[in-house]
Amino acid sequence: MWAELSTCLDLDAGVIVGAPVVRRHLSDLAGCFADRAAYAALRAGEDPLLYTVSGVEAADGAGDLHYGLGVLFPGRVGGEYFMTKGHLHARRDAAEVYIGLRGEGCMLLEDEATGESRMEPLGQGRVVYVPGHAAHRTINTGRVPLVYIGVYPADAGHDYGAIAAKNFRMVVVERDGKPAMVARDGLNIQQ
Ligand code: F6R
Ligand code: MN
Numbered sequence: 250m251w252a253e254l255s256t257c258l259d260l261d262a263g264v265i266v267g268a269p270v271v272r273r274h275l276s277d278l279a280g281c282f283a284d285r286a287a288y289a290a291l292r293a294g295e296d297p298l299l300y301t302v303s304g305v306e307a308a309d310g311a312g313d314l315h316y317g318l319g320v321l322f323p324g325r326v327g328g329e330y331f332m333t334k335g336h337l338h339a340r341r342d343a344a345e346v347y348i349g350l351r352g353e354g355c356m357l358l359e360d361e362a363t364g365e366s367r368m369e370p371l372g373q374g375r376v377v378y379v380p381g382h383a384a385h386r387t388i389n390t391g392r393v394p395l396v397y398i399g400v401y402p403a404d405a406g407h408d409y410g411a412i413a414a415k416n417f418r419m420v421v422v423e424r425d426g427k428p429a430m431v432a433r434d435g436l437n438i439q440q
Contacts, residue, residue, distance in 0.1 A: 252307040260351060260396055263320035264303040271302045275326075278334055280413065283420050284327030284438050291326055298322065299331050300387075306403070313403035320396050321354065321389040327438065328422035330354075335386030335417060337361060339406025342381035348398045349375040353391030355428060359384045359417050366419040368430040371397060384412040388421045390428040 257266040264270055274296045275288075282288045291297070304317035324331040335357070338345070347356060353372040359365070361382050369377045371387065372395065379385045389395040419430045433440070 256305055258318060258350075263301060263318070263394065263396060265305055265318050268303045268305050268318075271304070272298055273300050273302075273334065274298055278332075281332070281334060281416070282326040282329050283433055283436050283440050284329060285440060286438075287327030287329075297324065299324075300333055309403050311404070314400055315403050315405075316398055316400040318396070318398050319387060320394050321352075321387055322394050323352075323389050323392050325423065328424075329420055330388050330390050330423065330428065332357075332388040332421070333386050334409055335384055335412055337384045337408045337411050338381070338401070339408045340402070340404055343402045343405035344381050345379040345385070345399055345401040345405070347371055347377040347379060347385075347387070348400075349373050349377075350396045350398065352389065352393050352395035354387060354389045354395040354397075355421060357386045357388060357417055357419060357421055357430070359412070359419070361411070364418055366417070366430065368419075368421060368428070371395070384417060386417060388428070390421070390423075 300321040302317045306315045349371045356369045356371045356377045358367045
């Protein structure tokens with residue numbers, strides 16, 4: 250017997266109707282942003298909501314898929330745009346497809362073995378294929394919420410610790426009014 254096969258997106262509310270919602274605040278991203286002073290200054294305020302993920306995990310068999318609707322709010326910590334924590338999949342070879350529905354942004358990808366990094370556009374009408382073994386983080390480079398769907402194998406799992414331990418090598422910051430990917434090491438700030 251099949252489980253429920255279709256759901257309804259409420260893009261204005263930023264949810265998949267009836268699905269549980271995870272909320273991530275600035276305090277959940279301690280250590281993620283390069284500019285520690287800017288992070289501390291913003292943390293001293295009201296601990297803003299950075300993003301929500303509404304997830305459907307209806308089927309868990311071999312070959313099944315899960316999916317989630319993400320809403321990432323606009324803002325910056327120093328020069329760095331609001332972003333997700335980022336993770337590798339616990340099953341490292343599990344890939345994922347991200348589909349941009351609203352707003353402007355990008356994904357930062359980093360190959361776990363080589364460190365090769367890419368900034369791929371993810372906004373309304375853009376699709377990003379996240380290969381296996383790639384740490385991935387979503388970044389809102391616009392002025393309105395970035396809304397996207399991620400579809401991934403049910404057994405992918407999430408490993409937040411491995412990338413958090415060393416952090417992504419690259420950061421996406423605003424330079425001359427545009428997003429630019431630059432080396433974390435090369436930033437001229439106290440980290
Ligand atoms: C699932 C996936 C997305 C993220 C979401 C939030 O594998 O990649 O649904 O979970 O973009 O990002 P994280 O999980 O890094 O907080
Ligand atoms: Mn993922």
